[in-house]
């Protein structure tokens with residue numbers, strides 16, 4: 362069967378456009394993964410028409426298709442089974458148009474995020490989505506996961522930056538919804554169905570993205586605080602004082618700060634390592650002199666009133682890069698054990714108690730481990746990383762997941778702030794979504810993909826009698 366699939370796909374996209382199962386075993390399964398890809402074949406179309414033809418063919422035969430972008434997803438959302446076809450967007454990397462008047466970009470879905478950021482910068486514009494994985498993550502993947510990242514507090518999530526989408530449905534139908542208008546209330550906003558659908562409702566092939574004016578001035582500071590109350594109050598103070606220019610508010614619990622500012626990490630502490638909480642703040646505006654003045658006054662007020670304990674203010678672009686490098690040096694969690702990575706959302710008022718309870722339950726119920734917490738606090742989003750000994754990993758992982766996820770229900774939190782659900786969080790979807798919500802999701806899936814061939818088994822299982830159970 363695999364050989365048949367490979368030769369049919371080669372007819373559609375050419376010899377070099379398809380990798381067979383043996384070739385796939387040489388490709389990594391993704392970021393922070395030690396395994397390699399498996400599938401009947403990996404097909405790399407170059408146009409929407411080819412994507413449509415591939416889906417029509419697979420649909421007719423009931424062959425499942427898993428879409429892959431840059432493979433930086435962290436929830437096993439792009440994993441494929443040996444019998445499935447992987448459709449990779451890696452040869453659809455054209456930035457088709459930058460319209461500087463309308464301030465939109467039209468791109469193919471395989472364009473890496475950083476490539477678009479760099480291209481629009483040449484036009485004095487900005488695409489404000491920004492993630493540590495910017496070099497590899499694709500715009501199609503960002504849309505499919507509704508990625509968040511560093512500047513959500515100012516610009517929203519990927520959903521808020523998409524004006525139009527072109528999507529190929531399971532049966533090969535091309536749904537072109539390449540709207541360029543900010544306001545368009547003519548009926549259902551269909552593109553929103555596909556944003557965050559993790560490849561389960563359609564394959565995103567092209568996007569119209571909203572651009573912003575390039576910020577002309579950036580101010581940053583690294584701040585130390587004595588208590589969590591101070592962190593929450595500082596967020597309100599700085600947001601109010603900066604008049605809408607606050608573009609990042611990233612918190613780090615002390616253990617994460619120590620990790621990324623002590624050898625073997627390359628970073629060094631901009632403020633002493635003795636405080637319980639640290640915050641990186643960034644403000645982006647349009648007037649260097651005025652913005653700096655306002656930023657410095659806001660910081661002085663916070664220091665003078667005792668709201669913050671200490672601060673280092675960036676004096677150069679290099680300082681800004683160094684501050685961000687500390688925040689982004691998540692790779693340090695790979696040292697000395699295996700990390701279990703979580704991405705949760707909860708109200709700011711509940712965070713301190715949640716973190717303290719979690720630390721306590723991990724201490725009493727899990728053997729040797731390390732816990733790090735940091736995240737986009739301004740958006741209510743924490744990344745929790747529990748590192749365990751490699752030999753304990755498989756045994757303790759389910760226990761650690763239960764300890765992290767279950768308490769979220771009581772504070773109306775979410776098991777996934779920005780990474781999606783994939784396969785990894787599927788067992789805990791009930792913590793954040795009601796039975797009625799999941800039932801509507803299943804109805805949408807059955808309507809758009811009745812044979813259940815698109816990324817089957819991700820987010821939730823089909824209702825009995827639907828999709829692959831048919």
Ligand SMILES: Cc1cc2nc3c(=O)[nH]c(=O)nc-3n(C[C@H](O)[C@H](O)[C@H](O)COP(=O)(O)OP(=O)(O)OC[C@H]3O[C@@H](n4cnc5c(N)ncnc54)[C@H](O)[C@@H]3O)c2cc1C
Nearest residue numbers: 430431432433434438493499501502503505508509560565
């Ligand atoms: C170092 C690092 C930092 C990160 N930081 C952040 C962060 O700050 N915020 C954040 O939100 N995420 C973050 N991530 C996670 C990841 O980068 C995002 O989820 C990203 O949006 C995934 O894009 P991708 O192209 O790599 O998608 P993939 O990993 O290839 O796929 C992810 C999901 O999207 C589907 N998919 C991909 N392309 C398409 C398409 N064209 N059409 C339909 N479905 C598709 C796949 O089937 C899969 O379900 C980080 C990851 C790493 C490794």
